[in-house]
Amino acid sequence: MPTPASPPMNYLEAFGDKAATISLLTWALLVLSIAVVAIIALLTAAGVVMRRTSLDAQATGREPIARRGGGLSWITVGVALSTLALFGAMAWNAYTMAAINRPPREAALTIEVTGHQWWWQFRYKSDDPSQIFDTANEAHIPTGAPVRLEVHTQDVIHSFWVPALGEKIDLIPNQTNVTWFEAQMAGVYRGQCAEYCGRQHAHMAIVVIAETPDAFAAWRAAQLRAAPKQQGDLAAGEAMFQARCGACHTVRGTLAGGKLGPDLTHVATRSGIASNTLQNTTATLTGWIADPQRIKPGNKMPTLELQASELTAIRRYVESLK
Amino acid sequence: MAVADYDRSLELEQSGAPARDRLTHIWEGEPGLKGWLSTVDHKEYGKRYIATAFLFLMLGGVEALVMRLQLAGPNKTLLTPEQYDQLFSMHGLTMIFLYAQPVLSGFSVYLFPLLLGARDMAFPRLNAFSYWIYLFSGLFIYAGFVIGYGPNDGWFNYVPYALTRYNPGPNMDFYAIGMILFGVSSTAGAANFVVTFLRARAPGMSINRVPILTWGTVTTSFGILFSVPAVSLAFFLLWTDRQFGTHFFDPSGQGQPLLWQHLFWIFAHPWVYVVVLPAMGIVSDALPIFCRRPLVGYTVVVLATVATMVMGFGVWLHHMFATGIPFLALSFFSAASFVITVPSAVGVFAWIATIWTGRPVLSTAFLFFAGFIVMFTIGGVSGVMTAAAPSDQQLTDTYFVVAHLHYVLIGINVLAVMGGLYVWFPKMTGRLLDERLGRWNFWTVFLGFNIAFLPMHWTGLAGMPRRIYTYPEGLGWTAVNVVTTIGAFILAAGVLLLLVNVLVSRRHGAPAGPNPWGGPTLEWATPSPPPPYNFAVIPAVASRHPLWERDLRESGEHSSIQRGMALDEGKEMLSTSALDAEPELIQKMPEDTLAPLLTALAATALGAAALVHAWIAAAILALLLLAAVLAWLWPRREMGQISERRHA
Numbered sequence A: 001m002p003t004p005a006s007p008p009m010n011y012l013e014a015f016g017d018k019a020a021t022i023s024l025l026t027w028a029l030l031v032l033s034i035a036v037v038a039i040i041a042l043l044t045a046a047g048v049v050m051r052r053t054s055l056d057a058q059a060t061g062r063e064p065i066a067r068r069g070g071g072l073s074w075i076t077v078g079v080a081l082s083t084l085a086l087f088g089a090m091a092w093n094a095y096t097m098a099a100i101n102r103p104p105r106e107a108a109l110t111i112e113v114t115g116h117q118w119w120w121q122f123r124y125k126s127d128d129p130s131q132i133f134d135t136a137n138e139a140h141i142p143t144g145a146p147v148r149l150e151v152h153t154q155d156v157i158h159s160f161w162v163p164a165l166g167e168k169i170d171l172i173p174n175q176t177n178v179t180w181f182e183a184q185m186a187g188v189y190r191g192q193c194a195e196y197c198g199r200q201h202a203h204m205a206i207v208v209i210a211e212t213p214d215a216f217a218a219w220r221a222a223q224l225r226a227a228p229k230q231q232g233d234l235a236a237g238e239a240m241f242q243a244r245c246g247a248c249h250t251v252r253g254t255l256a257g258g259k260l261g262p263d264l265t266h267v268a269t270r271s272g273i274a275s276n277t278l279q280n281t282t283a284t285l286t287g288w289i290a291d292p293q294r295i296k297p298g299n300k301m302p303t304l305e306l307q308a309s310e311l312t313a314i315r316r317y318v319e320s321l322k
Numbered sequence B: 001m002a003v004a005d006y007d008r009s010l011e012l013e014q015s016g017a018p019a020r021d022r023l024t025h026i027w028e029g030e031p032g033l034k035g036w037l038s039t040v041d042h043k044e045y046g047k048r049y050i051a052t053a054f055l056f057l058m059l060g061g062v063e064a065l066v067m068r069l070q071l072a073g074p075n076k077t078l079l080t081p082e083q084y085d086q087l088f089s090m091h092g093l094t095m096i097f098l099y100a101q102p103v104l105s106g107f108s109v110y111l112f113p114l115l116l117g118a119r120d121m122a123f124p125r126l127n128a129f130s131y132w133i134y135l136f137s138g139l140f141i142y143a144g145f146v147i148g149y150g151p152n153d154g155w156f157n158y159v160p161y162a163l164t165r166y167n168p169g170p171n172m173d174f175y176a177i178g179m180i181l182f183g184v185s186s187t188a189g190a191a192n193f194v195v196t197f198l199r200a201r202a203p204g205m206s207i208n209r210v211p212i213l214t215w216g217t218v219t220t221s222f223g224i225l226f227s228v229p230a231v232s233l234a235f236f237l238l239w240t241d242r243q244f245g246t247h248f249f250d251p252s253g254q255g256q257p258l259l260w261q262h263l264f265w266i267f268a269h270p271w272v273y274v275v276v277l278p279a280m281g282i283v284s285d286a287l288p289i290f291c292r293r294p295l296v297g298y299t300v301v302v303l304a305t306v307a308t309m310v311m312g313f314g315v316w317l318h319h320m321f322a323t324g325i326p327f328l329a330l331s332f333f334s335a336a337s338f339v340i341t342v343p344s345a346v347g348v349f350a351w352i353a354t355i356w357t358g359r360p361v362l363s364t365a366f367l368f369f370a371g372f373i374v375m376f377t378i379g380g381v382s383g384v385m386t387a388a389a390p391s392d393q394q395l396t397d398t399y400f401v402v403a404h405l406h407y408v409l410i411g412i413n414v415l416a417v418m419g420g421l422y423v424w425f426p427k428m429t430g431r432l433l434d435e436r437l438g439r440w441n442f443w444t445v446f447l448g449f450n451i452a453f454l455p456m457h458w459t460g461l462a463g464m465p466r467r468i469y470t471y472p473e474g475l476g477w478t479a480v481n482v483v484t485t486i487g488a489f490i491l492a493a494g495v496l497l498l499l500v501n502v503l504v505s506r507r508h509g510a511p512a513g514p515n516p517w518g519g520p521t522l523e524w525a526t527p528s529p530p531p532p533y534n535f536a537v538i539p540a541v542a543s544r545h546p547l548w549e550r551d552l553r554e555s556g557e558h559s560s561i562q563r564g565m566a567l568d569e570g571k572e573m574l575s576t577s578a579l580d581a582e583p584e585l586i587q588k589m590p591e592d593t594l595a596p597l598l599t600a601l602a603a604t605a606l607g608a609a610a611l612v613h614a615w616i617a618a619a620i621l622a623l624l625l626l627a628a629v630l631a632w633l634w635p636r637r638e639m640g641q642i643s644e645r646r647h648a
């Protein structure tokens, strides 16, 4: 078995039952396609080489018009064989569609996916309101169980796509699309917005981290915690954050409650920032807070013209949001 | 038609020069600029269509090369995101609307009357109008691009991104109004093809004797007549949403974003066949010339052409497999999308059979057609992969689709067009294109194209989404993108070679003579280039291959090309019955006029006034438009069908 993320988005490799069913079909069609192209190319090339005559005969227009039989049997046989292959593929297709239409087992978890220009909001749903929380751009799921996805969008059309887990579904305004996926193996799976959604469509990547049910439960418990009350320097950073960033970002447990940008309560635990445009490191974080427009031109986070000291304080506070 | 009319027929050999002089005098346009602007000769517009489309092909090509430079490596900053977005949108719409369909219209406009044995299109003025308004619609959209307001939502322009809330500039208005103008052009052109096909065939050219190219074009024209209203409406509604706050598509007021997609694809899927069926017709007609035998399976190929177009209307949903449509619809449209490949297989095997049972002469044109067959197949099988809904949910909106659509568009359209140019350029100019340069032209185009686009399937399978202006390192996409960019430049060099060949050969090419390839159809019976009246006498046709009748043992009957009706009492053409091409009446043809040009100008200016909300100017322009149409349609004595003279 290959390890996940080995080419991170290649979907000829599959890491879940659903993805495996699909990629088997895709492989079959690919092989069939290559065979068909090879046969046709060979027939054409062989015909050209074996039956050709010289250009001169042509130039005078005197070359008699040659006919070796009507040739209709070529069409009959060729089309019959093509149709046969096509109907075989169609049957396999129908079988695959039926197989992946519904999850095989009850879903372990429902994630509400909301698309924004240009980031992802993941809400972990629960019947118990106190168990609901938000995260952004990086989703965690337990292995070995179907996960139900309810997707919709705040603005334009996006498409949620995690190739190795076999799912792509459009996010359409005023509509909730429901689907599911599943990872058999723990690992990091990359995905990306697949439907053009404006200037930063290129920078709207997704990371799905599949982990054992235990690890997932631990992660979930950690996510549910609000940010702790900060002391000293960090408290000053927190205040600055609330003043400058709180209108757009939420940090649960503090006064920052903005809804325009991603929830940052546990942002320091994520591997990437700006919808996984950058690795989450001190340097990139500083650069991003200082001038997000340079990194992702046109994105909805303004350049705030922060003083160097403000920048450091805010960045240090953000890094404390574990 | 009265029997007496047949007495106006003429034996060309005996009548000789005086008859030709008289016809030339009747049909020739004015010299100079005025003549150039007011002519209604289909040959002139055929060439203009091809030249204009070729210019747009090169513009679109330059846009593509700039994009390819940006994508040649990860995290490049040659272009800003906004520039990239405008480039891929302009590239897509230029290639699809301003190049691929018009270039085929060009071939058809030039060839239709010649293939059918007629003197012009059924409506020569409408023909001129279609060209002018096509040109102006293209210039209109490019005007927006030049001043920085190019469309930036891709050629399929999905809402709500195209609405003012997300797209406040006039970018989309340029596109919307430009497309409405373009729709007028294709609708007028299509109506003209249909009527010409049905009523302007030479006597005896019954419906089962017409060349495949005309079948392709006429089928396509029906497709246009049924599909363009959907998109014109869609763009009009989009425009009112943007300008007047209606809510057809705006989700904030119960508008339906998916409605746009349905309207768009109900138009745009048939459009895929609009830009390939006539190209397949070119190959079906021209490949057999070089194989020195008639096409195998004429009837099935025609039926397949028609079937493809009809089914093309039933599969639009396969562009929307990821939109969350219900399972049942998904299954139906997926199955239908598989089935639609069966007629394409008919074409492929017909061409291969023609090669195997013929004696192909490997001229440049033939090379293009042979290459075409393989590219056609690759585009076809990748189409089957996207027809499978579960696979497509992975493949859609990735570079796999970009590869697929270029195999379809370049493989089927561009290769056929280039081959067609080698075949008919001598007819158009009287000179042959250079064969040696032609070889170079073919091999650079063919190799460059495959180097650029074959690896792109892989980029898509490796997960690269389309329409991204950049990508990060380490995803395994870089090497393939480098290869693709190199291939794109080789392909572009190949296109330049063709340009050089055309420019040089136009003046210095070897003289062609009437029938350089020994072709079987009527256009080869005229001098190269044909005189303004096309045929001195109206030919009568007894088979599918009038000029091959002597060599084809099975044809018992004989066409008559040297003897026929002269129709030289003014600009006249013969109208024949729809199925059997029985002569029915003598149609008077309109003289040259500026009216089509002025009408197209007024319509475009009206669009521009609407764009900038200059409503008073718009009202005045609407009146001018009306005046131009009136001038166009004003009853004229010479168009009357009543003749004082009797033919005893």
Ligand code: HEM
Residues within 6 Å of the ligand: B061, B064, B065, B067, B068, B088, B089, B091, B092, B093, B095, B096, B099, B100, B153, B154, B155, B156, B402, B405, B406, B409, B410, B413, B414, B452, B465, B466, B467, B468, B488, B491, B492
């Ligand atoms: C030198 C030749 C060409 C090159 C290098 C090229 C390259 C490209 C590239 C890089 C894209 C953008 C992909 C993306 O960002 O998603 C593209 C899109 C496209 N190309 Fe081409 N192309 C070429 C010729 C053509 C031709 C001849 C046609 C049609 C006859 C065509 C039709 C299209 C269409 C319809 C799109 C989709 C645009 C969209 O996504 O809205 N291309 N091409």
Ligand SMILES: [Cu+2]
Residues within 6 Å of the ligand: A157, A158, A159, A193, A194, A195, A196, A197, A198, A200, A201, A202, A204
């Ligand atoms: Cu997107």
